[in-house]
Amino acid sequence: MMVQRPQIMHEQSLSRAGVPALFFVAVSALVALTWWWLGKPVPMPAAAAAGDKLQCVSYAPFRGEQSPLSAGTFIQAAQIEDDLTRLKQLTDCIRTYSTEHGLDQVPAIAQRVGLKVIQGLWLSSHPEKNRQQVESVVALAKRFPDVIQSVVVGNEVLLRGELSGADVANFIRQVKKQVSMPVTYADVWEFWLRHREVYDAVDFVTIHILPYWEDYPIPAKDAAAHVGAIREKMAAAFPNKDILIGETGWPSQGRMREGALPSLVNEALILQEILALANQRGYRVNVIEAFDQPWKRRLEGTVGGYWGLFDDATRQPKFQWGAPVSNHPHWLSQAGAGIAFVAIIFAAAGWTRRSDAKADSSVMSWLAVAIIALAGGTMLGLAVEKTVYESLGLGAWLRSGALVALAAFVPIATASTVMRRATVPSFAGSLARGEAAMPARPDIVTGLLVVAVTVLAIQIALGLVFDPRYRDFTYAPLTAAIVPVVVLALFSRWSKPGLAERTAASVLVLSAIYIVFNESFANWQSLWFCALLAALALSLLLRRSVPGAQS
Known part of the structure; x- marks a missing residue:
């Protein structure tokens, strides 16, 4: 038996290494498949002859x-x-x-x-x-x-x-x-x-x-x-x-x-x-x-x-008459960037596991990392693309930049938090850098990022409530940022929610209800955006302890 034990430990080590590798490959494939579907050209009517001139x-x-x-x-x-x-x-x-x-x-x-x-x-x-x-x-x-x-x-x-x-x-x-x-x-x-x-x-x-x-x-x-x-x-x-x-x-x-x-x-x-x-x-x-x-x-x-036949900056046609058209002609590059971002998220989780003796390397933790990486890998490229189109003026660029930054940093930070089994502090704890009976091993950085996501989500939601006609649904960066928060609510330990969390959740839910009915159920951008608001609200109120986590 003593002779076989090193072999058993080696096999267990390989098994633990195989889990993140399997998840990484699966997520990368899903990111590539999603971008292929988004970017595939759509045939145009055969009657549209390329040589015909417009009246x-x-x-x-x-x-x-x-x-x-x-x-x-x-x-x-x-x-x-x-x-x-x-x-x-x-x-x-x-x-x-x-x-x-x-x-x-x-x-x-x-x-x-x-x-x-x-x-x-x-x-x-x-x-x-x-x-x-x-x-x-x-x-x-x-x-x-x-x-x-x-x-x-x-x-x-x-x-x-x-x-x-x-x-x-x-x-x-x-x-x-x-x-x-x-x-x-x-x-x-x-x-x-x-x-x-x-x-x-x-x-x-x-x-x-x-x-x-x-x-x-x-x-x-x-x-x-x-x-x-x-x-x-x-x-x-x-x-x-x-x-x-x-x-x-x-x-x-x-x-x-x-x-x-x-x-x-x-x-x-x-x-x-x-x-x-x-x-x-x-x-x-x-x-x-x-x-x-x-x-x-x-x-x-x-x-x-964006009603033009020609692009403003390049003065080139946006599409060719009669030829197939893609909504995302650079999808291959966006897919590659998304897979690279998935690799960064898995690398951050892997580094945390190796550097922290108490890190959790269970299959459930790697599943949480995979979900976070899937949201980030599919949405970050779309968030950057939409930023270029949707930002006009310094204020809009600053907000869009903040959203893209959150879409990039929240997945990395939350993946690390999940692996460390760290406690996510309340809003008060994150902002005050301390609170009474603070749980062990708090993750202040992740807590601050959750605060930032919540503040921006509320600001965008209220804009769509009170002045909606010309405002965009920023679902791409918010998906990359909110899905990790939902994962944290399900897989990590949180401090007890305070008045700030309850108030924020109420505003998010009420805004989502109003926006859905105001925009109609035919608007999938609105439904997606409102589902994100509801998920974030639920995450702020849901506090779940992972078995074995410190209290």
């Missing part, structure tokens, strides 16, 4: 920090010409909305490039600016009658409530007397039904149909059919005049509205379905829009900046 595309020249909201913004002619040269490969027509900020240069540049222009005239509640717009557009129409094929007098000014229908009709008649080309007005389709006096004044009707922004948002799978149905409805309501769909499209980034999910695949698919339907039924369509417009994010959140 017309909305164009705004603003890049990066440039914004029409700033009075001093002026776009140089070279920048506009660069854009229009790129657009010439995609369309023979562009629609503009104003003559301010250098946009009065567009007709001359379009003439050189070989593009036609639907010229916009911006109307607002400012009489002097309206007068200047009318004068500048009339002058351009007289100077470039072969380039400007029609004039749009006002864009969604009725929607914004800045002018009455009678006022808009008067401006239309004023412009019609001075130009030779057809004159119209553009607004969301519903406002045409409410203002017949505008219909009487225009040469043709220009309607906006944006399924994502409907009062009852339309899911991506029904978007093209919705556009077709509204177009037919408007044709029945206004049978004696031509109808142009002046804006239609879909965002590639941003938060869900009920069942309407922004994504690059959905943008490409919906646009190609809409245009195929338009070609089949023979009606005119202008797509919004040519280039992503970051400045719109200040008004409409993340989703406002």
Whole structure:
């Protein structure tokens, strides 16, 4: 027996080493499989021929920090010409909305490039600016009658409530007397039904149909059919005049509205379905829009900046017409980074086991580490990707940076805490660095990270309660950060919850209930986010002692 004992101990050692290796391989495979599924290209409709040009595309020249909201913004002619040269490969027509900020240069540049222009005239509640717009557009129409094929007098000014229908009709008649080309007005389709006096004044009707922004948002799978149905409805309501769909499209980034999910695949698919339907039924369509417009994010959140066919920074197409499209074209790199992060988490747990004589190396502890690593490995890359799209302004970058930092550090810290069987202190204990009857071996760092996760989760939740329309559901970084907290609640020892924990849990649960019903059960981003809030709340209240843990 004495001879066999070293062999038995060696086999047990190999067995203990094999458990984390097995879990690591399994988690890495799941991370790779998840990213493959997220990144696989989706085929586009066969009817979308890559060589076909779009009928017309909305164009705004603003890049990066440039914004029409700033009075001093002026776009140089070279920048506009660069854009229009790129657009010439995609369309023979562009629609503009104003003559301010250098946009009065567009007709001359379009003439050189070989593009036609639907010229916009911006109307607002400012009489002097309206007068200047009318004068500048009339002058351009007289100077470039072969380039400007029609004039749009006002864009969604009725929607914004800045002018009455009678006022808009008067401006239309004023412009019609001075130009030779057809004159119209553009607004969301519903406002045409409410203002017949505008219909009487225009040469043709220009309607906006944006399924994502409907009062009852339309899911991506029904978007093209919705556009077709509204177009037919408007044709029945206004049978004696031509109808142009002046804006239609879909965002590639941003938060869900009920069942309407922004994504690059959905943008490409919906646009190609809409245009195929338009070609089949023979009606005119202008797509919004040519280039992503970051400045719109200040008004409409993340989703406002990503309606373009071209990326703002690279000025390259976001997808190729007719070709398969991936929502995550760099998924292979993200999968590799996720597996590397899984390795870091397992390495942290392994180092803790080797350096701490009292560390727990049971199968259950390694299972806990595996769950933590799976959440971190799948979500950290997505959290970083979304940070790039969702952060605008110093405050947003700081918050997004804090979320990504938590998504990175919480999994590592909690994996170590699980292996050490350390006690996670209460909020008071973490912040005060001491409390009465402090349990043995407290993990202050993990306790502070749990506090930080809770504070950020509450801040984001309350934003979605009181001002939700343009706020994103930051489910990716919160998944990487909250799942480890849930694992701690199940596998580690915690100090007794205090008033802070109970208050935080109440706020999280009440917020989750409100958000779920406010966003509807069709919004899976909302459901995911609210499930995280509920799980975090439960973790703050649930205190479980692992057998054998010190008290």
